[in-house]
Amino acid sequence: MSNAVTQSILVVGGGMSGLSAAIEAAEAGHEVYLVEKNPYLGGRVAQLHQYFPKLCPPYCGLEINFRRIKANPKIRFYTMAEVTGISGEAGNFDVSIQMNPRYVDEKCTGCNKCAEACTLEIDNPFNYGMDKIKAAYLPHDMAFPLRYVLDPSLVGSDEAQKVKDSCPYNAIDLTMEAKTVDLKVGAVVWASGWKPYDAEKMETLGFPRNQNVITNVMMERLAAWNGPTQGKILRPSDGKAPETVAFVQCAGSRDQNNLAFCSTICCMASMKQATYVREQYPDAKVYIFYIDIRAMDRLEDFYTTVKKDSNIQFFKGKVAKIDEDPATKNVTLRVEDTTAGSLHEITVDMAVLATGMQPNTSDDPIPASVSYDDYGFAASMEAKPGVFAAGCTRTPSGVSESVQDGTAAALKAIQAIARR
Ligand SMILES: Cc1cc2nc3c(=O)[nH]c(=O)nc-3n(C[C@H](O)[C@H](O)[C@H](O)COP(=O)(O)OP(=O)(O)OC[C@H]3O[C@@H](n4cnc5c(N)ncnc54)[C@H](O)[C@@H]3O)c2cc1C
Numbered sequence: 217m218s219n220a221v222t223q224s225i226l227v228v229g230g231g232m233s234g235l236s237a238a239i240e241a242a243e244a245g246h247e248v249y250l251v252e253k254n255p256y257l258g259g260r261v262a263q264l265h266q267y268f269p270k271l272c273p274p275y276c277g278l279e280i281n282f283r284r285i286k287a288n289p290k291i292r293f294y295t296m297a298e299v300t301g302i303s304g305e306a307g308n309f310d311v312s313i314q315m316n317p318r319y320v321d322e323k324c325t326g327c328n329k330c331a332e333a334c335t336l337e338i339d340n341p342f343n344y345g346m347d348k349i350k351a352a353y354l355p356h357d358m359a360f361p362l363r364y365v366l367d368p369s370l371v372g373s374d375e376a377q378k379v380k381d382s383c384p385y386n387a388i389d390l391t392m393e394a395k396t397v398d399l400k401v402g403a404v405v406w407a408s409g410w411k412p413y414d415a416e417k418m419e420t421l422g423f424p425r426n427q428n429v430i431t432n433v434m435m436e437r438l439a440a441w442n443g444p445t446q447g448k449i450l451r452p453s454d455g456k457a458p459e460t461v462a463f464v465q466c467a468g469s470r471d472q473n474n475l476a477f478c479s480t481i482c483c484m485a486s487m488k489q490a491t492y493v494r495e496q497y498p499d500a501k502v503y504i505f506y507i508d509i510r511a512m513d514r515l516e517d518f519y520t521t522v523k524k525d526s527n528i529q530f531f532k533g534k535v536a537k538i539d540e541d542p543a544t545k546n547v548t549l550r551v552e553d554t555t556a557g558s559l560h561e562i563t564v565d566m567a568v569l570a571t572g573m574q575p576n577t578s579d580d581p582i583p584a585s586v587s588y589d590d591y592g593f594a595a596s597m598e599a600k601p602g603v604f605a606a607g608c609t610r611t612p613s614g615v616s617e618s619v620q621d622g623t624a625a626a627l628k629a630i631q632a633i634a635r636r
Contacts, residue, residue, distance in 0.1 A: 221307040221636040222402040223247060225629050228299050228582075231259020232615050233607025234407035235281045236622030237629070241405075242290040244630055249399055250285075250293040251313055256359040257282065257293065259409050261615060263342060265439040265447075268488040268614075269518035275358050277615070282360045295361065300396070302584040306602025307402050307636030317392035319366035324387040326354060326362045333382035336375060338367050340444070343437045346452070347444035352379050357442045366390075402636070403602045403629035406582050406594070407622060410573035410608040413468050413475050421467060421569055426540035427453040428547050428566040431467075432485050435568050439492040449496055451566040453545040458500060458565035461493050462549055464535045465506040467569035477591055479572035479612040483510045486570045487522045494525060502528045503562065505535050505551055533560065538567055573612045577605075597625060602632045 223246055227238040230252030238250040256262065261274045285291050294315060301312040320330075330352035339345040342356045351370035354362070364387075370376055371390055380388040412433045415423040423429045428451045430438070437443040438450070451458050463486040468474035483506065490502045509530070511519035522528055533551040540547050541563075548563045578592025586599035593612075594605030606625035607618040 221633060222309070222400045223633060224249065224399070224401045225403050225405065225626070225633070226251065226299070226309070226311055226399065226401040227405045227407065229259065229407035229409055229607070229609070230254070230257035230293065230295070231407060231409045231607060231618070232261050232277075233409070233609070233618040233622035233625070234259070234405065235278075235285075236619045237405040237407060237606055237626040238291055238293075239281060239284045239288070240623045240626040241629060242288045243284070244626070246290065246630065246633075248291045249313075249401065250291060251297045251299055252293065252295045253298055253408075254355070255295050255318060255363075255365045256355045256361070257285075257295065258360065260433075262356065262358070263433065263440075264436050265443075265492065266488060268484045269515055271488065271491065274615075278358075278360075294397075296365075299583060302404060302582070302603070306632045309401050309404060309602065311399050311401055311404070313397045313399065314394055315397060316394050318363070319371055319389060319392050320364045321387050321389055322363070323385045324363045324383075325385055326364065327384065328354070328364075329382045329384060330364055330366070330379050330388060333379045334370060334375065336367075336370050336373060338369065343444045344431075344434050346434060346437060402633035403604070404584075405604050405606050405622070405625045405629050406577075406599065406609050407606040407625070408576040408580065408609055410575055410612065413571040413574045415467065415569050415571050417474055418468050418569070420537045421464065421535070422538045422540060422547070423569060426538060426547055426567075427451075428540065428545055429538055429569065430566065431569045431571050432463075432482065432489065433571075435489045435492070439489070449493060451545070456565065457497060458493070459497070460501045460503070460564040460566075461490075462503045462505060462535075462547075462562065462564045462567045463490065463570055464538075464549070464567055465504065465570045466534075467571045469570075469572040470507065475572045475574060475591070477572070477612065478510060480510060480512075481612065481614045482570040482572060484515055484518065484614070486568065487511075487519060489568065490522060490525075490528050494527060500527065503564065504528065504530050505533050505549070506530065507532075507534060507554065573608055575609055575612075577609055597621075597628060602629075604628045604632075
């Protein structure tokens with residue numbers, strides 16, 4: 217083996233696919249650098265209330281992964297960090313990582329004194345802006361690492377010094393600046409995941425103009441115990457318990473003007489969210505408007521179970537328009553029954569847009585010469601020799617496929633190093 221070959225592996229993205237790649241590669245004996253843009257690990261899964269089809273809390277699975285990371289000295293992870301450059305070749309890449317300032321160091325114990333001292337508030341990114349948090353904050357109750365963050369708007373403000381002085385452990389450093397770290401790695405796994413397709417682009421569906429039209433990712437937060445309503449599903453306009461809820465499938469998906477592909481998980485996500493509504497409100501009625509239901513292989517069982525609930529009605533039809541009544545704030549959906557060719561109107565308390573998953577690489581590409589498909593997904597797992605795409609960077613997928621994909625990418629990265 218040549219001395220120039222570097223055995224370490226860079227994993228970008230700390231969601232389910234990146235965590236899996238990092239842990240599997242480290243447990244196979246490789247040094248791993250895990251780079252995550254957010255101030256915490258876990259990716260979008262940390263923001264889910266429950267997993268389909270078992271309806272268990274995602275934190276069980278994440279906790280197991282975090283324990284494996286804590287137990288393995290071969291993994292070094294960097295939060296609030298991004299890769300700015302990759303050069304070289306398989307077996308011997310030079311990478312540059314930009315570490316963005318958190319303004320709080322490892323002495324933080326999570327005591328919350330800084331948040332108590334802070335009056336400045338910001339939109340809560342973890343809850344998709346549905347509530348406010350202090351500008352000195354823990355990203356969410358189960359955050360790993362358990363360490364506070366100061367928003368840059370606080371650092372430049374009059375109360376920054378007061379917040380710094382409130383810390384009993386001297387963990388706040390207002391002078392922290394972005395810095396660059398250069399590393400040598402033998403292979404790269406890129407797992408930067410997805411973002412929700414921008415619902416504002418479907419003008420006729422009225423988001424966010426209609427207050428009681430929300431998106432599926434917002435519904436996950438509304439149902440979550442640590443969400444903006446402490447887990448109570450309430451309609452945003454007046455905090456009323458909804459008696460009728462409509463789910464709008466393929467909101468922008470399989471549409472040449474928006475996301476032309478199927479994200480594969482939205483039907484399952486809406487059926488899961490229908491169970492959230494029904495569990496909280498035994499008399500509530502739920503409508504699911506769909507083009508066709510995508511519940512592949514064993515997920516069919518979950519579909520069959522949900523269909524047995526007579527308060528959940530599946531309606532084969534495309535929602536063309538949603539309008540809100542200015543007095544009641546109820547929303548009326550105009551639906552085309554695609555089988556009969558007839559038009560229908562239905563009024564409900566709130567509507568949930570099942571928007572699809574857009575790859576983050578579509579507007580934040582891998583800083584290396586790799587090719588993408590028409591939608592911004594990496595064209596193949598081996599994006600270029602020694603650089604491997606995993607999870608939703610490669611294709612829209614659910615959690616179990618993302619875990620498998622991360623594991624496969626780790627093996628490919630190990631092989632790329634072994635071949636040099
Ligand atoms: C409404 C909804 C509900 C869902 N419910 C379920 C469910 O119940 N069961 C299920 O199996 N699946 C579900 N899914 C799908 C699930 O969210 C995905 O399978 C999972 O998030 C994919 O993991 P990932 O690691 O590929 O991506 P992500 O979870 O997006 O993780 C990617 C990580 O990379 C980070 N990142 C992004 N860019 C950079 C960068 N440039 N540098 C460093 N880090 C970066 C991100 O901050 C993030 O932490 C749901 C999806 C939706 C839309």
